[in-house]
Amino acid sequence: MRGPAHPRAAEDVSVAETSQSGVALIARLKARIARITGSASLKAPAQLWNFGLPEIDAHLADGNLGIGAVHEVAPFSWPDMPAAIGFAASLGVLRQEKARKPVLWLRLCAQTREMGELYGAGLHQLGLARGRLLTARVKKPGDLLWALEDALRSGVASLVIADAPSAASDLTISRRLQLAAAAGLTPAILLSQKPMKGGTAGATRWQVRAAPSLPPVDDLLAPGNPAWALSLTRCRGGKPGEWSVEWHHATHRFSLVSRLRDRTIAGFDEKSGEGISIPTRPALRAIERRA
């Protein structure tokens, strides 16, 4: 908007020019926008929803996935769907830590036939408290969108995870869901079978692929903690990135793992030679030794 410059704004800019710091200017402007739009409360610790990993969080807008926003999660290919479900569940665990309200999981009947029913014991072992998880099954995709919008707008859940019908990639529908999420201050995770294409109103778009796990220390032949290759392909206000992570269900934490392909530690800065501290685990050390 062009017009007579606001005296206060002009002052801000001049301050920024003298301090020679564009970053400070942006931070200051963002703070002002937050004050004006009233979204300052989103910065409260209870509203922070991120990975707890600086490497990934740095790519997110304000280091936060975003509470009143829609997030899209899809598998790389069809067989990775369980990994995508697990990733959504782990984000639900992180959300449950901050919010008392239950996590609501809306499922399409067609999808339950394909991938099976949610299994409470297994989700519990991933860390998603069964006593604070509610599900509903819906037959028609249209009804699912309706239910999703209602659930988001009513703000009764801390997070709504939903099987995304193909219509969810429609810009109008996605915009509507985004508005509902913002109105109810409830985040949504849309789990679609195929990555959504084109522009949607989603805040982030993730693709998940199952990755070989690091074996537990007591049994080198057994599968270890769930491991996923994550790819953040779109991020509003942030930047895309790719990571390999492991989910620790006992501590409810993600950790970066080395890519077995090239044996480099993710987050390792080759120029400076400094590695970012990763949680050292016996198993990880074991495999490094073997290599």
Next chain:
Amino acid sequence: MSDGPEGLRLFACDGFAQARGLEAGQKLTDARAVAPDLATYIHEPETDAGALLALARWAERFSPWVAEDGCDGLLFDIAGVAHLFGGEPMLLADMRQRFRALGFTVKTGVAPFIGAAFALARFGGDLPQSDDVRANLAPLGVAALRIGEKDIVTLRRLGLKTIGSLYEIPRESLARRFREIRGGSSADVLKRLDEALGLADEPLSPLRPLAAFSVRHAVADPMRSPNMLEEAANDLIHRLCRKLARAGRGAMRLSFAFFRADGTRAVIGLGMSRPSQDPLHMMRLLRPKLDMLDAGFGIDGIHLEAEETGPAESEEPGFMEGVAPFHHDFDLAALSDRLSNRAAEAGLAQLSAVSSHMPERAESFTAFSATATQMQERENIRPTTLLSHAEPISVMASVPDGPPLRFTWRRMAHKVARCEGPERIEPEWWREREGATARPRDYYIVEDEEGRRFWLYREGLYGEAQQPCPQWFMHGLFA
């Protein structure tokens, strides 16, 4: 006409036939002799009963308390209802007019007792009626007393042709007289007389129990526009909620009956997971269903009834909080209601554990409002999703009863990279029926080279006598 042991007989006949001297119970051959051009139809009692029931349902517009009376009558309890129609005469006029519009010949009678109403409606004709039941009944024939054919004949022989003539006979002699003729039936005459005069109670069993909480709305001009219907429904809901609030109750199940102008009716049912007296919530549940309502030629009456109520709960969090996390969450309950009334199969569900070690039985979806069960957590690792039916897969194993090396599921080959197991799960013999062939299962958690994880099992053991070879199944998927 009806077909009985005594041949074909007339079951009922209309006014024209009666004018030509025909009467019910006459032999068809006799009737044909009198009126050769008689048109006859086979009497179908079941069809008639069904039609009467439908008529009774339709007639609920006059009173919520309707019962079928014999095979050709309807009984209404109009206590407290008549003033809605502008008094008893207006109610009767409305009733007669509407029944006639449906093509029925109708006779009406109003009395404080069922027996008297029966007599007046069927035998009263156009006699002027006063408030005195005894006086009203006195000129009627004894047949109006709902007594047996033989008793009527006996009474007539004794010269007791009208009900009024019975008043003067001492009760003892009436009772004695009929006991002498045929034990048991005497009670009938006296009992029926007492019932008609209100000396003995006679219960009316309506089509269904009267709902304690019901409101109705009748309009002169049939409503067709959705806005008007919504407004009328909203008004009814508010009235019902006020009733509920006064009684300290909340509605669990609501039933809307929309009476169309052509005599049909549409019913909309709403269910709520907890007792509610919130008109806004009810309206939100109703609105999507109202949109789908076919108003036909217009709706001239709506009846709203709380079919099931429960004690209303206050919104204040009680001591139960924490024990049942969702029990007091009213917003959540409202969302669940909206879902179950529109889209979801059964509202919000909670995953609860069932005491069973068979993986497919160990979990169930229960309505979320149920008290959260504290479940003991299983030590063994379980998948994130469980397939609704275990799917047969082809597996290659190093040794027959060893862990799998390769397997093919849904036409995709997987090479096992890591494997954990087996975990043996024995069938629950106490659940199996006689001769069932449930076999023990050995479950493995496997990870393929891509890092995808599966939960598969081998059913049966090698070396069992007279058993087919063990088979492999895919049962669940891990994150």
